[in-house]
Amino acid sequence: MIRVSIIGATGYVGIELLRILIGHPEVSIAHLTSKTYKGQKIWHVYPCLKNFIDKTCEEMNFEKIVEDSDVVFTALPHGISMGIVHEFLDRGVKVIDMGADFRLKDVTEYETWYKIKHKSPDLIKEAVYGLPELYREEVKQARLVANPGCYPTSVILAAAPLLKAGIVKTDSIIVDSKSGTSGAGRSLRLDLHFSETSESFRAYSIAGSHRHTPEIEQELSLLAEEKLVISFTPHLVPMTRGILSTLYFKLNYQVSTEELTNMYIDFYKREPFVRILKDSLPQTKSVRGSNCCDIAVGVDKRTGRVTVVSAIDNLIKGAAGQAIQNMNLMFGLDEKTGLALPPLYP
Amino acid sequence: MIRVSIIGATGYVGIELLRILIGHPEVSIAHLTSKTYKGQKIWHVYPCLKNFIDKTCEEMNFEKIVEDSDVVFTALPHGISMGIVHEFLDRGVKVIDMGADFRLKDVTEYETWYKIKHKSPDLIKEAVYGLPELYREEVKQARLVANPGCYPTSVILAAAPLLKAGIVKTDSIIVDSKSGTSGAGRSLRLDLHFSETSESFRAYSIAGSHRHTPEIEQELSLLAEEKLVISFTPHLVPMTRGILSTLYFKLNYQVSTEELTNMYIDFYKREPFVRILKDSLPQTKSVRGSNCCDIAVGVDKRTGRVTVVSAIDNLIKGAAGQAIQNMNLMFGLDEKTGLALPPLYP
Amino acid sequence: MIRVSIIGATGYVGIELLRILIGHPEVSIAHLTSKTYKGQKIWHVYPCLKNFIDKTCEEMNFEKIVEDSDVVFTALPHGISMGIVHEFLDRGVKVIDMGADFRLKDVTEYETWYKIKHKSPDLIKEAVYGLPELYREEVKQARLVANPGCYPTSVILAAAPLLKAGIVKTDSIIVDSKSGTSGAGRSLRLDLHFSETSESFRAYSIAGSHRHTPEIEQELSLLAEEKLVISFTPHLVPMTRGILSTLYFKLNYQVSTEELTNMYIDFYKREPFVRILKDSLPQTKSVRGSNCCDIAVGVDKRTGRVTVVSAIDNLIKGAAGQAIQNMNLMFGLDEKTGLALPPLYP
C-alpha cells in the first residue's frame, strides 16, 4: 500500500483527491492537514464523507507526515508549496504539487505573473510537468510532479496533435475556455454567490491577464518547438464541474475534418483517458465524475481554420484525477488504478 | 462472475445500473436490450460510456438472455414487466424488477392506481419488496425482487423507526417530497424542457393522486401493523439528481430530539447505507452519486410533532444502487460490493 | 410625485425596490443610503442599473432624508429599524419597514425570537401589518407599515380563506415552504456558495426554529380567531427567485376541491395580485418578476385533508412589490401603479 497524505485537504481539490483515493485499492490515507479545520473530523467538514473515512484534520507536522507517508499531495494556495516541498523530498517522500509553484520552468515568468519571489528555483528544474500524455516517462522517474492547471490540461491535450504535426500557424492560436465554479474553489466571493452566478454567464479576464496563460504558452511552445503566445479568455459557467475549451487555429494547408480526426485518434491511441469523438461534440456532463478528456475537431474550408473542442471534469482530469494518474505512474502501478470511474450521467 | 442482463438499458435507470455494474468486481454484462436503440452501440446512445463498455443494444431475445444470464434487471414502463418476468423465472433466471408491477401486494390496489389488469397475480405473492433495511432475509432467498420506488425508499426509511416504535399517531402522517428531474426519466415533456424547468419550483400532483402513494401506504401500514393513509405531495426541483422528503408526525407523547436521534441511530446501526445526522441536516448533494440515505429528526415541543428529513440519490438508493444491493444479497455477496462509492461533491 | 428614499439600498430587497420604483410613474427617488458602498454610484455596485439611474449611495443623513422624502423604505437587518423609524415619523415622513422589527404585535414574542430588547414598543402598536389583502383600509391610514416577510406572505394568503371560513382544524396546520436563494440576501455564506448550492436541495431549519414562525402564527391566529401554532419547515431550492409553500390542513367536514376553489376565487375576487388556478398548479417561474401570488387547492377525500399550494416571487410580492403596493395605498394611488409587470417567462 502507498501511504498518502494530503496537505490542504479541505479545499475542493483536496477533498476530490480524498474521494478518489478512498476507492483506490493500493492506497492508505496517512494524514490530512487543514489550517482552518484542524481538530475536526473530515466528515464534519464534508458530511458527504460520513462512513467513508474517519480521519481528523491535523495541523501540519512535518515529522509525522514524513514518517507515515510515501507521497504527499500539496493542495495549497500558490506561494506556499515552494517553501515546504523540499522538506518532504529531502527525506525521501515524493510530492505531487497541485498548485502553480513548479509548473513554470522560467523563474522570471513565475515571478512576473505571481508577483512573488520564488523560493526554490532549483526544484523548478527538477519538477516534472505532470501531463502523462506528454511526459509519461519523466513522471515515472519523478520525485516532484507539478500537476497541471485545469485550463492548461484541457487546452494542451486539445492542441498537442496539431502543434506536433506542425500544420497550424503558431501565431494564430485563440483559446476560449469556459469553467464551472468549482475551479474557483471554496473561498467565498460575491461573484460565486449563488444568486449572482445562477442564470448568468460571463467572461472574467480578457486580453491575456489570466495566470494560466504562461503555463499554456510554455507547453504549446515546447510542442511547436518555437516560442509562441496565445489569446486566452476564461469564462464562468453557471454549473459546478467541468471545463470546455474551444481552440481556433489557422491551418498551414487544407486538410479535412476526417483526416484531422484520424490524426487525433492516432496520436492518442494508447491513452486510456483521452477520447476522440467523431459523431458528436464534447459536453462537460459526459466527462463529469471521470478522468476523461473528450475532444472533437472540425475544419472550416471557408476560413482555413480548424476548431478543436475539449471537455474535462476540472476537479478530476483537471486536478485530482490527473494527480492520481501521476501517482500511479510514480509508483509503478497501472495508470488507471482507482480511476476507472465512468462519468456520472445524467 | 454473476452474468447480468438489463432489459430496457437506455433509460436513466438502465444506464445507471450499467454505470455501477461496470465497476462491480463480481459482475459481467451479458445483454443490454433497447427497443428504441437496438443495433446501436450503447456508447453511441450515451457517449459518456465510450471506452468503458462496448456492448450493442439488442432487441429482446429470451433464448439468448436466459442462456447467458444469472439475473436480469427489468427497467421498463409499468405493465410490461408483469408479462415477461415469468419467462425468466421459469427458466432459472432471477429477476430484479425496477418498475411498479410487483410492488403492491394487493392486486386490486394495483389495478385501481395503474388502470390495467395485472397479468401475473401469482408472482405478486412471491415477489419480495426489495428494501434491504426491512426485508434483508427475504431478499436473500428471493427469485423475484420488486425494487422500491424512489419516493417510497426515501419515505419508508425515514418513517420506519417511528412506526415500529409506535410513538406517532398513524392518522397524522404528512409526506412532502421533492425530486430532481431525472426521476421523470428521459422521455421528452414540456414540463421537463430546460427553459421551463430551470429557476422554477412546483408541486406536480396534490391531494393524493401520485402513484407512489399506495406503495408508501402499504409499507408504512405493515410497519405500523395497521392500515393507514397518508398525505403525499411530490414536487419538482430544478436539479437533476436527488430526492429530499420531509415527513411530519404527531407524537403520542413527548420525547426529545436527542432521544429520537438515538433511536434512529440504534435502529440503523447495522445498515451500511443509512446515515443519521446529528449536527447538520440532509441535503441531496451530500448523497449524490452514492447509495446513501441521510436522515435527521427534530421534535417541536410547541406542536407535539416530529419532523423527519431524508435525502437520497433517486437513481442510486432510489433505483439502481438499491437494485444492486439486492442483487448482492441474492447472490450471497457482501452487500456493499460495487457500491462503496463516496458522493460526488461538490 | 412621491419623493422616496431607501435606507439600505444595496441589499437584494433595496435594489429590487429601486428597480420597480424606477418604472413607477408617480415616484422620484430622493436618497439611497448604504453603509458599505457610500460614495459609490449605485450602478457601480449593480452594473445592471447603468443608464437607468445615476444616484450615489450616501451615508445616512436624517436631516437631508427627512427634508427630501415623503416616505422611506427601511431595508435593514432586524434590530436597526426600531431605533430610527421614529426619527422619520416624528417629522412627518411615512415609513415602510422591510424588516421584522414591527411585524410581531407581542413584544415578548419579538424579544424571545430575536433575542434583543425592543426599542420602540409603542410603535409596534401603531404599525400596520402590510398585507393589503387583509389590511387594506388600515394600510391606507398608516404612517408606519411593517411589510410582511416573504414566507409569511406566501403562507397567509394561502391559508386565509380556509381559516376565515372555519372549515379546518386549527391544530392540524403544516407548512412546508421552499425558497430560492435571494431570500437569504447578498451576504456571503458557505451554504450559498454556488458550488455548494447548485444541484442540491435541503431543509435548513426543522422543528419550528425559523423566525418567520411566530409571524405566520400571529396572522393565522387572527384569521382563525384563536391562538394556534403551526409546524413550519423552510427549504432552500437551487434557484434565485421564488417561494412555493405547500400547506396541509385537516378538514372539519367533507368538501370538494371544486367547492374550495370557488371559495378561494370568491375570497380574492377583488384582489389584483392573487390568482386562483383551476387547471394547473402554481410554479415559481410563472410569478417571477411579478407581484402575483398564485394559489391552487386540492382535497384528498381519503385523508380528509386539503392541500394548498402558493407561489410568489420572494423579492416582489414577498418584499419590494408588496411594499410598493402598500405605498400606493398610503398615498391614495391605484394599488397597481408601477406594479403591472407580467412575469418574466421563460
Added chain:
Amino acid sequence: MIRVSIIGATGYVGIELLRILIGHPEVSIAHLTSKTYKGQKIWHVYPCLKNFIDKTCEEMNFEKIVEDSDVVFTALPHGISMGIVHEFLDRGVKVIDMGADFRLKDVTEYETWYKIKHKSPDLIKEAVYGLPELYREEVKQARLVANPGCYPTSVILAAAPLLKAGIVKTDSIIVDSKSGTSGAGRSLRLDLHFSETSESFRAYSIAGSHRHTPEIEQELSLLAEEKLVISFTPHLVPMTRGILSTLYFKLNYQVSTEELTNMYIDFYKREPFVRILKDSLPQTKSVRGSNCCDIAVGVDKRTGRVTVVSAIDNLIKGAAGQAIQNMNLMFGLDEKTGLALPPLYP
C-alpha cells in the same frame, strides 16, 4: 394606439413580444395566432399571463388581421414568412419579421444555407435589416423589417466600431458565442431536456455550419466595406436567457484598451440601449429582462489582438425588444417607449 397582431404568438419569441407589448402605452393587441393552440386562451397556454391579457389564440385569418392591425410581427419557422408577408404589405399593414427569411440580401446565400427556394426575392430587396444602431433611418421608412437574429445582434454591435474604424485585420475574426436555452425555442429536444442540459456546457456546431454565420458575415462585410468570412462557434449554457459573445480581432496597429473603450463610448454615445463598460465585464444576468447590450473591450499587447465581449438577453435585444424598438421607429414614437425596463437582478 398602434394595433398589433402576432403571427405565431405561442413560441418564446411570440410570448416575449406579448409580455413587453402588454406594458407598451401606445399599443393595443389585435390578434394572436397559433396553429397548435388555436381556440385556447393565451393564459391557458402560458399561465403566467393570467390577469394580464385575456385574448384567445386564433387560426390565421388574413382578412381579420389586415382589417384590425397596423403592424404584424411574424414569429414563424423559416420558410413560412416569405410566403405570407406580401399579403400584409400589399394591404397596408407593416411587417416585422422575427425569422430569417428576409435577413440575407443575397438570395443564393439564403437558398444555400436554408436549403429551400425563396418565394419573395423582391421583398428581400425592400426589407430593412432591423438593427437600429446601424439602420435607424432606414427602419423609420420601412414597410418590412427583417429583425436580426440573436447571435448576430450580439456580434454586430460588438464588432461595428472596430470595423468601421478599419483598425482590425478582416481575415482574423473569431466569434465564440454562448447562448441560454430559450434561443432554441419551446420545441422539445433531447439536448434541451433538463436532465441532459443542467450542469453541462457544450459547443453545438463547429467549423462554420451554423445558419447565423452568413447573417453575421453580411453585416460585418458591409461595415468593413469588403467581403469577409468569420469563424463562428455557438455554445449552449445551462441557463434560460442570455447570450454572451467573445470576439477576437488582430489589430492593424497598437492601440490601448482605454483608447478603444473611448472609441466605443463615442460610437454608441447616442444609443439608449448600448452600454460600454469600463471597470467590469459583461455578464448575461446584468442585461436579463432588459433591451440592453453590454460591451467591454480589452487589448492584449503581447498578441496584438483585441478581445470584445458583449451580452444581451437573447429574447429581448436579441428578438422581441429589438422588434419593438423597430416598431417604435416605424411609427414615429420615442424609440424607448415600452422598453425602459431595468434588468431583473438577481
